[in-house]
Amino acid sequence: MTWVAFRQIRMSTAVSAALVLAAGLLLGVTGPHLSHLYAALRSCSGLSCGADSSELSRADLHVRLIGPALVAVPLVLGVFLGAPLVSRELESGTYRLAWTQSVSRTRWLVTRIGVGALVVALAAGLLTFAFTWWSIPLDHTDTSRIDPAIFSQRGIVPVAYALFAYALGVAAGAVLRRTLAAMAVTLGGFVAVRMVMQLVVRQHLLTPLTKAVALTPRTPVDLMRTSNGVQKLVPHSPDIGHAWTLGTTLADSSGHPPTSAFIRQACSAIMSIKPPASGIRKSGPPPPQVLAAVRSCVHNVGLSYHEVVSYQPASRFWAFQWLESAIFVGLAVALLGLAVYWVRRRLV
């Protein structure tokens, strides 16, 4: 049965292997040079490097393209290896051949699922490994690996994503019985689940840490101003040693946030400045009197309030990797269970 399972996906396996090989070659050839260049250019400032700026933009392009391309790999594997697994047999009628041999339908399905999952996990794993190696110089200089933009391209989560996409494809194919529909559902479902995880769920997997930071006149802030006065003051999140900062609030020594009446009073100087005539803002730095008024406002607030930054430290990278991988592998197992149930009980 294993031979049969491999033979059925020989073409997709060959294509996957070719892609992994091509990507590996590309990364292997461009890797050390581009990464070091990128890192060197990022660590010096502006024109003082004397570096060729076209080289910088080329390096930048590579880094910006390869990362997102890697994010799409699990999806592609799920769509092309998962979705057709059952649905193509149903569409072409070959299930009547496959399921009337001396091997039970369950064993047929479990073997085919297992062999496909192996190919998917290997392809995603090798690509992620190559890309992680390629990015080592960047990861030393750039923002943290725990940053959402980078987190999903490193470590083990891409393999879990790929298994999830694959399982979603298999289950959708079994239930919908149409390859194209199953591919569409895999695409939509995978993107939706990944986004919900990245934007909503992930930050709550572990309780964020908080850190108190003094509010100084130099702290950049956002102000919310109405005709009644300044209503709200939101400081920009500071950099905390490669951490993933989730948000910043203000608190006094006993932990209470400032009232809007307090803010209104502390920032009354701003109200004496006329707002721009229309809603259109001029670009460029704000006029000096505005800057002075804002700084005095921040100074006044800073006398009794400090910033409370909530963040996930870089040291939690692997904890998050394992947690998120476990969730996606769990979802994959549940979906494959559904597929097996469906093929055994519903397709009769």
Place this chain on the structure above:
Amino acid sequence: MTSILTAAGLGKRYGRKWALRDCNLEVPEGRIAGLVGPNGAGKSTLLHLAVRLLEPTEGSVEVDGQCGFLAQDAPVYAALSVADHLQFGAHLNPSWDQAFAAERVEALSLDPKQRAGKLSGGQRAQLALTLALAKRPDLLLLDEPVAALDPLARRDFLATLTAYVAEHGTSVVLSSHLVADLERVCDFLVLLSAARVQLADDVDALLATHRRISGVRRDLTTLPADLQVIWSSHTEKQTTAIVRTEATIHDPAWRVDELSLEDVVLAYMGGGPEANPPLRPVLGVAR
């Protein structure tokens, strides 16, 4: 006489519609049984139930031994070669006879490297039949195997089948919506119509017990009790009927003719012999 396929109270329902119902059937071992009936009568459903592609809604169906199944339109993997299909069979069936399969492929002059998607309809059917035969089944179930074939491929296919069965004594159930296909090869007949088994008997017995009687118009209720009227037709002057009887018909008022298998089948499906289309058959009896 032991039966190779036994159905008891077998039924399959899709939604609210019964595809097969109250099916009680015993197909004897070592026979070539024809499963005949109009399209949608439940032939595929019965075969799919027998090979466990479907689960019965009620009742049961048992096969005494291993099944070889050839599904309608002879499904094969278009991207796989002929040789790959033999590997497929070998890996999925412990009883696979590779020497036999290879010999068959050669005898059919199929190129082992040829992709199955590029085969002609007749070649594809022969490849699918090879897959079913090489697992050495005790019962071979064929679902409309020749429906899509041209006359030459049809003849070759049936010749292959009958030669194999003659040599190995394998039991066969072969479905078709055309009686003519079955007439030449079958020695047992199962007639399915409107989701029910209408008839299941030896072909010889069917031919020996069914007769067409015709004569001057008269009331058929006056016929002897052991004479069962299957179909009848009345014109102003004449009465024609197809009857079943174990006894010989001695009444000199009737002209008695033998029937072809097709005529018998058509009579059970409600149609008369071709040459004599029924005129108001039901009303004719009542008047």
